[in-house]
Amino acid sequence: xxxxxxxxxxxxxxxxxxxxxxxxxxxxxxxxxxxxxxxxxxxxxxxxxxxxxxxxxxxxxxxxxxxxxxxxxxxxxxxxxxxxxxxxxxxxxxxxxxxxxxxxxxxxxxxxxxxxxxxxxxxxxxxxxxxxxxxxxxxxxxxxxxxxxxxxxxxxxxxxxxxxxxxxxxxxxxxxxxxxxxxxxxxxxxxxxxxxxxxxxxxxxxxxxxxxxxxxxxxxxxxxxxxxxxxxxxxxxxxxxxxxxxxxxxxxxxxxxxxxxxxxxxxxxxxxxxxxxxxxxxxxxxxxxxxxxxxxxxxxxxxxxxxxxxxxxxxxxxxxxxxxxxxxxxxxxxxxxxxxxxxxxxxxxxxxxxxxxxxxxxxxxxxxxxxxxxxxxxxxxxxxxxxxxxxxxxxxxxxxxxxxxxxxxxxxxxxxxxxxxxxxxxxxxxxxxxxxxxxxxxxxxxxxxxxxxxxxxxx
Ligand code: F0G
Numbered sequence: 173x174x175x176x177x178x179x180x181x182x183x184x185x186x187x188x189x190x191x192x193x194x195x196x197x198x199x200x201x202x203x204x205x206x207x208x209x210x211x212x213x214x215x216x217x218x219x220x221x222x223x224x225x226x227x228x229x230x231x232x233x234x235x236x237x238x239x240x241x242x243x244x245x246x247x248x249x250x251x252x253x254x255x256x257x258x259x260x261x262x263x264x265x266x267x268x269x270x271x272x273x274x275x276x277x278x279x280x281x282x283x284x285x286x287x288x289x290x291x292x293x294x295x296x297x298x299x300x301x302x303x304x305x306x307x308x309x310x311x312x313x314x315x316x317x318x319x320x321x322x323x324x325x326x327x328x329x330x331x332x333x334x335x336x337x338x339x340x341x342x343x344x345x346x347x348x349x350x351x352x353x354x355x356x357x358x359x360x361x362x363x364x365x366x367x368x369x370x371x372x373x374x375x376x377x378x379x380x381x382x383x384x385x386x387x388x389x390x391x392x393x394x395x396x397x398x399x400x401x402x403x404x405x406x407x408x409x410x411x412x413x414x415x416x417x418x419x420x421x422x423x424x425x426x427x428x429x430x431x432x433x434x435x436x437x438x439x440x441x442x443x444x445x446x447x448x449x450x451x452x453x454x455x456x457x458x459x460x461x462x463x464x465x466x467x468x469x470x471x472x473x474x475x476x477x478x479x480x481x482x483x484x485x486x487x488x489x490x491x492x493x494x495x496x497x498x499x500x501x502x503x504x505x506x507x508x509x510x511x512x513x514x515x516x517x518x519x520x521x522x523x524x525x526x527x528x529x530x531x532x533x534x535x536x537x538x539x540x541x542x543x544x545x546x547x548x549x550x551x552x553x554x555x556x557x558x559x560x561x562x563x564x565x566x567x568x569x570x571x572x573x574x575x576x577x578x579x580x581x582x583x584x585x586x587x588x589x590x591x592x593x594x595x596x597x598x599x600x601x602x603x604x605x606x607x608x609x610x611x612x613x614x615x616x617x618x619x620x621x622x623x624x625x626x627x628x629x630x631x
Contacts, residue, residue, distance in 0.1 A: 173501035176494030179189035182443035204627035216549030226583035239471030248473035263444025269467035271426025287348035328356030344379035361515025363396035392516030502595035534611025
């Protein structure tokens with residue numbers, strides 16, 4: 173697989189330092205073996221997330237200078253709302269400071285104690301916001317997503333038959349919301365097809381359940397649709413997005429991903445007359461900021477308005493997905509298993525396959541993340557049982573469907589040589605993987621979203 177040349181050139185650089193192996197061992201120990209506790213400057217290649225870690229363009233930086241800081245009615249706000257309405261064809265667009273703020277503001281209007289919400293897969297903060305409303309979150313992804321070796325075009329899809337069964341089991345009146353996460357982050361950045369969204373929407377309509385798109389990676393998802401769904405092979409990215417969004421009632425979005433900005437989020441409601449708009453505005457004002465800023469500064473609104481369009485550029489998307497394919501091809505050559513075919517925002521290494529000797533409760537995904545830091549200063553994260561946490565009712569450790577270590581790739585930040593460092597580090601770890609006899613145990617954890625803060629020790 174050839175590395176697709178960058179469709180941009182570099183105008184500004186940020187030096188990064190490299191510690192020795194011994195220094196990194198000390199740093200990770202001091203961080204209680206939790207990569208979120210590391211200082212960013214102690215990391216050589218930071219793949220903890222693709223969220224807010226992107227490189228903005230010269231146009232976006234120029235927009236930062238132009239941002240209008242009016243408390244009410246900023247021109248940057250109007251520009252952003254126009255961009256949102258144009259791309260998604262929705263009647264109401266509300267900026268918020270990031271994705272989880274969109275969840276907090278919107279979910280409280282549709283979920284409450286005793287309700288359930290169903291998703292192809294909930295991202296961790298999204299699950300947390302469902303639970304904070306007193307509701308329960310149920311994942312319902314297609315079975316083939318659970319087998320990293322099985323290649324299929326749309327492994328992010330909802331299992332529609334199973335979803336309908338869950339609706340009937342709980343009673344349609346108790347299902348407050350259906351959420352489709354595009355791309356499906358927790359399943360490996362796997363895309364969802366338009367056909368799947370249409371089928372889910374039909375079931376939601378039948379039972380009168382609102383359908384929300386968790387749309388952080390809507391552009392990468394649309395690019396996969398163009399490549400893999402026959403009906404859309406000649407459609408533009410914007411046409412695909414409009415078609416997909418027309419099936420849902422609302423969207424919540426972390427704009428820190430596909431909009432290539434550092435901060436921002438959106439709520440969209442299709443129907444400009446929806447009764448949800450008034451409570452959304454009220455909750456936005458109390459939790460986020462006035463409706464025309466949503467907790468963002470004018471300059472952030474301005475950059476986001478531009479980023480919404482930049483993220484749709486096909487040359488950029490081809491290069492972006494090409495980076496994932498380049499790394500995946502090097503892993504194929506080395507026999508390293510990952511969620512395949514590779515997803516849109518990163519490579520999710522199958523840590524269960526790398527360390528078959530380690531049980532889920534010793535957190536193989538976290539083991540590989542720690543090894544990658546020690547080996548080459550690469551920071552990644554666990555997407556497995558360590559992240560999933562405990563059952564909110566029984567408090568017992570949950571057994572995740574996968575044990576992934578996620579290499580999330582920031583947009584327009586790292587070059588081909590960095591990708592070779594990633595591949596070489598993984599190959600070196602694979603060669604000594606059988607020598608690792610034990611994983612980690614948790615010595616302290618908070619009750620919710622524990623993986624960000626927990627302390628661990630080697631067993
Ligand atoms: N939904 C999805 C699918 C996400 O991936 C994220 C964040 C959020 C919602 C929450 O958005 O961070 O802006 O508040 N994902 C990041 C990640 C943090 O690393 O995958 P946020």
